[in-house]
Amino acid sequence: xxxxxxxxxxxxxxxxxxxxxxxxxxxxxxxxxxxxxxxxxxxxxxxxxxxxxxxxxxxxxxxxxxxxxxxxxxxxxxxxxxxxxxxxxxxxxxxxxxxxxxxxxxxxxxxxxxxxxxxxxxxxxxxxxxxxxxxxxxxxxxxxxxxxxxxxxxxxxxxxxxxxxxxxxxxxxxxxxxxxxxxxxxxxxxxxxxxxxxxxxxxxxxxxxxxxxxxxxxxxxxxxxxxxxxxxxxxxxxxxxxxxxxxxxxxxxxxxxxxxxxxxxxxxxxxxxxxxxxxxxxxxxxxxxxxxxxxxxxxxxxxxxxxxxxxxxxxxxxxxx
Amino acid sequence: xxxxxxxxxxxxxxxxxxxxxxxxxxxxxxxxxxxxxxxxxxxxxxxxxxxxxxxxxxxxxxxxxxxxxxxxxxxxxxxxxxxxxxxxxxxxxxxxxxxxxxxxxxxxxxxxxxxxxxxxxxxxxxxxxxxxxxxxxxxxxxxxxxx
Numbered sequence: 001x002x003x004x005x006x007x008x009x010x011x012x013x014x015x016x017x018x019x020x021x022x023x024x025x026x027x028x029x030x031x032x033x034x035x036x037x038x039x040x041x042x043x044x045x046x047x048x049x050x051x052x053x054x055x056x057x058x059x060x061x062x063x064x065x066x067x068x069x070x071x072x073x074x075x076x077x078x079x080x081x082x083x084x085x086x087x088x089x090x091x092x093x094x095x096x097x098x099x100x101x102x103x104x105x106x107x108x109x110x111x112x113x114x115x116x117x118x119x120x121x122x123x124x125x126x127x128x129x130x131x132x133x134x135x136x137x138x139x140x141x142x143x144x145x146x147x148x149x150x151x152x153x154x155x156x157x158x159x160x161x162x163x164x165x166x167x168x169x170x171x172x173x174x175x176x177x178x179x180x181x182x183x184x185x186x187x188x189x190x191x192x193x194x195x196x197x198x199x200x201x202x203x204x205x206x207x208x209x210x211x212x213x214x215x216x217x218x219x220x221x222x223x224x225x226x227x228x229x230x231x232x233x234x235x236x237x238x239x240x241x242x243x244x245x246x247x248x249x250x251x252x253x254x255x256x257x258x259x260x261x262x263x264x265x266x267x268x269x270x271x272x273x274x275x276x277x278x279x280x281x282x283x284x285x286x287x288x289x290x291x292x293x294x295x296x297x298x299x300x301x302x303x304x305x306x307x308x309x310x311x312x313x314x315x316x317x318x319x320x321x
Numbered sequence: 322x323x324x325x326x327x328x329x330x331x332x333x334x335x336x337x338x339x340x341x342x343x344x345x346x347x348x349x350x351x352x353x354x355x356x357x358x359x360x361x362x363x364x365x366x367x368x369x370x371x372x373x374x375x376x377x378x379x380x381x382x383x384x385x386x387x388x389x390x391x392x393x394x395x396x397x398x399x400x401x402x403x404x405x406x407x408x409x410x411x412x413x414x415x416x417x418x419x420x421x422x423x424x425x426x427x428x429x430x431x432x433x434x435x436x437x438x439x440x441x442x443x444x445x446x447x448x449x450x451x452x453x454x455x456x457x458x459x460x461x462x463x464x465x466x467x468x
Binding site: 032036039040041042043044045047048051052054055057058059060061062220221225228229230231232233236 | 366
């Protein structure tokens, strides 16, 4: 296969757009179903997120009169493309389809920031005052969680381990490299440093997904969905797809970096699915037991305790714990 | 209705997102609407979701007679909803003005107010003071059946 065709296949079908969207929407359903069970309800049927997106694709697109039409229309595509690219990188590394180039961890961190940027700019481009409030909150939230998120991921890179009396670290910024290192020395999650870093990264991923205690950018009952307020029909559907792709990417990134990734045996695949669902259920439980925080509380939480914890984990990792 | 293909109509029936507008009713119908979301009735089983913006909605629940102050915001919210769209008039006041008939402060029942800006507006009446949650769910189901 010509490289271009191969890249397109990787990006559009497996493990790119099609695959991550299907997995993501299924995980969305798990999220809604578990939420319903927590609230003692029956919850939606399995195909619900698929029907939601299909329905949105058939609706009318309305561009508000006061909006910057070019940005308003193009940003959902930018967000989805970046999320799918990040998902492709993470899944290629996790499934071991191809050895990933060094530094893809950094690429993924950057790509994961773009969907949020698309939401921020889209909200600002809509020209709606509530959209602007949502955008500004999302921007502050992003500034808050990126710092501890990056430090927590670095713990996996700098984690030292004693082999033959010598302290070695993974010392690589490639996701495949991190998985290989964990294959040699065991999951980073089961060390004190790794457990702390995993917790921090989990909470940051939670905020990245915009789930409840940190959903202040989309607070539907105070600022009416915030930045997404003016989006309708297919454009809103694209943002929902972006959300689904992120949901299919972030837990996998956490598993790859901290929890050994995917072992390509039937049992390993089952364990992998179990890990993803476990992380998702953790997300849902955090989501359902916490009220929404204010933006100043969120910033204080991420820059205070979580950054301190992440730094502590980094020190522990240097000591080889 | 813009959703012409049977497949898109099916998708619409599977996930009607609802935006709730209280047009100066007595709040009783609004409480019954909130009841539909509780574990006992749980309308999320049918994919019905309450959304915060008319831009995201397919169905508008209107409760109460339309007061003069509410007339323009209601019309504006209706026009902000993307096609295909439909409305449910919840309660006696929204259906036939109820106790507010001939009052000086009201601009008319919501169906007339919607017809002023959108002659093709589709809606269904759910009478009752207030209607039971079962009735409201049945109203939405009948409306979707008629699409």
